[in-house]
Amino acid sequence: MTDEANTIRPLLSATNIRALAGELDVRPTKTLGQNFVIDGNTIRRIVAAAKVSADEVVLEVGPGLGSLTLGLLDAAARVVAIEIDPKLAERLPKTIEEFRPELAGNIDVILSDAMKVTELPHAPTALVANLPYNVAVPVVLHLFEHFPSLRHGLVMVQDEVADRLVAGPGSRTYGVPSVKSAWYAKMRKAGVIGTNVFWPAPKINSGLVGFERHDAPETTATRKQVFAVIDAAFAQRRKTLRAALSGWAGGAVAAEAALVRAGIDPQARGEKLGIDEFARIAEAHEANLAENGA
CATH class of the missing domain: 1.10.8.100 (rRNA adenine dimethylase, C-terminal domain)
Structure with missing residues (x-):
């Protein structure tokens, strides 16, 4: 799919998102860290920044109502989506059928907690996700550990978490997330997303973190x-x-x-x-x- 085609394809609007939530009687919860993206241009920005190619299998964690999922399906060969909420997991394939009927066979929806997933039906090459703020770092590290096929990707997290993930030695934000993620990949800050593109709107900005996988350090230690x-x-x-x-x-x-x-x-x-x-x-x-x- 060309970039031009991708920009003109319809994505979920704020009206669509609220209608789907109403249909399912879904009220976004802080417990699950649910903040749904309601702006199509933001989705296009994320997909473009993730540099997903047409032959890739993309892993998405927490697809929610499908905002980002549609954009990823337009760009990749396949999307494997892990969703912890049963209502959302059940509805997602139907949403794809409605908005991208020709791509409905290109998605696998896994009902599970991402922290418990160690096998997938297809080996993912990229991770692109709007991650719940409260579990973002553990999820990223877990996926790095169990899916060595992940070569690159982009995650949207709380902005201060983004700063921790990309921090280098000596920085005031440098800590455990910074060092452990560096075992697996080179992390980079890829932008900041404001609060008004989400429903409900979070109190703080989100940060985009891109990564490129590299070999683990040469060491005899595990x-x-x-x-x-x-x-x-x-x-x-x-x-x-x-x-x-x-x-x-x-x-x-x-x-x-x-x-x-x-x-x-x-x-x-x-x-x-x-x-x-x-x-x-x-x-x-x-x-x-x-x-x-x-």
């Missing part, structure tokens, strides 16, 4: 071992790494030994380190344990 170091370092981020990692390592002496072996100053703080350095710490600690017969 992802689980590296992530344990990250969690420990940021649980007490104001402390030096020697102190912050003492509980994880089995004491301050063991923590310092791992840091020294990894070539990292024990007096440094975790907020200054990148993913490769955390991997070195985990690797060094495992090496020390092996040498000491632990």
Whole structure:
């Protein structure tokens, strides 16, 4: 589908969204983080920024009433949509039939919590989603872990969450989401979306985060071992790494030994380190344990 064709195809309007919600007796809830996009131009902007190609399988989490789903179907070969709300999951294929009858066979709707999904009927190559604010980071990390076929994508999240995902070492917003996402991909800020394109309108702006997958750091440590170091370092981020990692390592002496072996100053703080350095710490600690017969 060409960009020109995509821009002129009808997408769900505010009237359509409210009519569908009324039909289903759906009232958007904060619990599920439901904020439906009611502006077609915003959908086109998201799809364009996601750089989805015509041969791709796109994974969408939380399709809701189908605003973004229609735009993705126009751009991709197939959409696999994971929806936790039974009413919305049941209605979505019917909405596709009404608005894109010729594309109705190009979608799979999975009724499930995205955090519990580890298999899909088609291997997704891209992730494009308007993610619920309260679970955005865990969902992204879970999908990265279980679907290595995901090569790129774009997610819309709370703007401050977007800043955390893309932050680099030394930034005030740098933390666990920043480092763990860097294990899997290069994250970039791709824009800000105002509140007036949603129903109901959230109180704060949303941020677009694009990503390109890359290989995990070269290390003999496992992802689980590296992530344990990250969690420990940021649980007490104001402390030096020697102190912050003492509980994880089995004491301050063991923590310092791992840091020294990894070539990292024990007096440094975790907020200054990148993913490769955390991997070195985990690797060094495992090496020390092996040498000491632990």
